[in-house]
Amino acid sequence: MTKFINPGLMQTSRRNVLRGSVLASAAAMTGTAAFAGARRGPAPRAHAPTAQIFNAAETMTKAEAAPADLSGYTRVKQELVAPPFAPAHEQVATGGPKLIEITMDTTERLMVVDEDTGASVWALTYNGSVPGPLIICHEGDMVELTLRNPHDSQMEHNIDFHASTGALGGGGLTHVYPGEETVLRWKATKPGCFTYHCAPGGAMIPYHVTHGMNGAVMVLPRDGLKDAEGNALKYDSIAYIGEQDYYLPKDEYGDYKTYEVAGDDYADSLDAMRTLTPTHSVFNGAVGALTGEAALRAKVGETVLMIHNQANRDSRPHLIGGHGNYVWETSFSTPPLKDVETWFVRGGTAMAAMYTFEQPGVYAYVNHNLIEAALLGATAHFVVEGEWDNNLMEQVVAPRAFEA
Numbered sequence: 001m002t003k004f005i006n007p008g009l010m011q012t013s014r015r016n017v018l019r020g021s022v023l024a025s026a027a028a029m030t031g032t033a034a035f036a037g038a039r040r041g042p043a044p045r046a047h048a049p050t051a052q053i054f055n056a057a058e059t060m061t062k063a064e065a066a067p068a069d070l071s072g073y074t075r076v077k078q079e080l081v082a083p084p085f086a087p088a089h090e091q092v093a094t095g096g097p098k099l100i101e102i103t104m105d106t107t108e109r110l111m112v113v114d115e116d117t118g119a120s121v122w123a124l125t126y127n128g129s130v131p132g133p134l135i136i137c138h139e140g141d142m143v144e145l146t147l148r149n150p151h152d153s154q155m156e157h158n159i160d161f162h163a164s165t166g167a168l169g170g171g172g173l174t175h176v177y178p179g180e181e182t183v184l185r186w187k188a189t190k191p192g193c194f195t196y197h198c199a200p201g202g203a204m205i206p207y208h209v210t211h212g213m214n215g216a217v218m219v220l221p222r223d224g225l226k227d228a229e230g231n232a233l234k235y236d237s238i239a240y241i242g243e244q245d246y247y248l249p250k251d252e253y254g255d256y257k258t259y260e261v262a263g264d265d266y267a268d269s270l271d272a273m274r275t276l277t278p279t280h281s282v283f284n285g286a287v288g289a290l291t292g293e294a295a296l297r298a299k300v301g302e303t304v305l306m307i308h309n310q311a312n313r314d315s316r317p318h319l320i321g322g323h324g325n326y327v328w329e330t331s332f333s334t335p336p337l338k339d340v341e342t343w344f345v346r347g348g349t350a351m352a353a354m355y356t357f358e359q360p361g362v363y364a365y366v367n368h369n370l371i372e373a374a375l376l377g378a379t380a381h382f383v384v385e386g387e388w389d390n391n392l393m394e395q396v397v398a399p400r401a402f403e404a
């Protein structure tokens with residue numbers, strides 16, 4: 001049985017109709033109930049304020065505009081990889097500007113957030129991971145994204161690139177229903193790390209973002225990273241860390257609820273989100289995703305660029321036992337902060353911190369709201385191999401009893 005819950009816009013199953021009625025009051029207040037069937041007619045405009053903005057964006061692109069000048073660009077493909085890894089890239093650009101083709105699928109998948117409690121979420125993702133893959137380009141490059149929404153999806157998705165300019169960061173031009181794809185090209189005009197996230201409209205925006213639908217783009221200066229004096233700064237590896245706040249609904253016994261398909265938790269999630277108190281704040285999708293066997297690895301003398309993405313909420317990363325030798329909290333246009341103890345991630349940004357390991361051992365990389373680190377999950381580990389340097393630290397006396 002199919003019905004239209006928004007006449008002319010969305011075809012949906014009976015289950016979605018029921019869901020729509022559950023959502024109706026919330027949706028009327030807070031935003032679109034953008035559950036999907038195949039697209040029927042024009043893009044959905046369920047939420048008046050955002051619809052107006054989308055209309056504006058569409059009007060602009062439909063107006064007479066000169067075609068983009070792509071002369072001088074070399075077309076290349078970037079194979080995106082799952083976090084915490086980074087795609088193959090140059091730190092200093094060689095040759096002219098590139099037109100970088102990437103593809104992302106808006107995959108909806110059930111993910112365990114915490115094995116100890118059984119907490120789970122129907123994650124809304126780019127390419128199946130939380131965070132979505134890291135994209136790397138240089139200032140002046142073009143990024144050409146093919147965004148595909150799989151046929152078996154429940155929901156509509158899009159993407160807002162904070163690194164881009166215009167049309168709500170591309171959000172106004174990339175709404176895709178299940179079975180649809182779209183292609184968006186944008187120019188990287190500002191160097192820095194930037195978040196990207198889904199933004200379908202209204203309450204669906206925080207719903208999608210707090211279900212994992214966010215990631216980062218790094219736009220490097222063409223001549224690479226520099227310190228305040230203009231000296232080149234190189235890294236040996238990237239650790240790409242996405243911090244995700246989840247607001248997972250519980251039942252009357254305090255157990256985490258489970259749901260049959262993506263979107264089924266919408267009404268419960270709205271209630272949980274309104275508390276502004278996350279049940280989880282985790283790195284790379286789940287408690288322990290970057291500890292134990294999955295810990296980040298480095299060697300003494302290696303320089304790691306830690307890229308931290310938080311699309312929704314402030315954070316304050318600290319590398320326990322180390323520092324931020326160079327920290328770019330805002331952009332690569334300004335000189336990095338030096339020798340930073342704990343750095344700041346403004347909610348809705350990605351940023352970068354560089355450190356060269358000097359001692360072996362396990363380093364905890366935490367949100368130094370230690371309640372979030374220890375109780376909500378915001379802890380990663382770097383396991384660093386190498387020779388211990390007693391000049392930097394030595395246990396002069398091991399713990400022993402002393403005379404009273």
Ligand SMILES: [Cu+2]
Pocket residue numbers: 106124156157158198199200208213
């Ligand atoms: Cu989405």
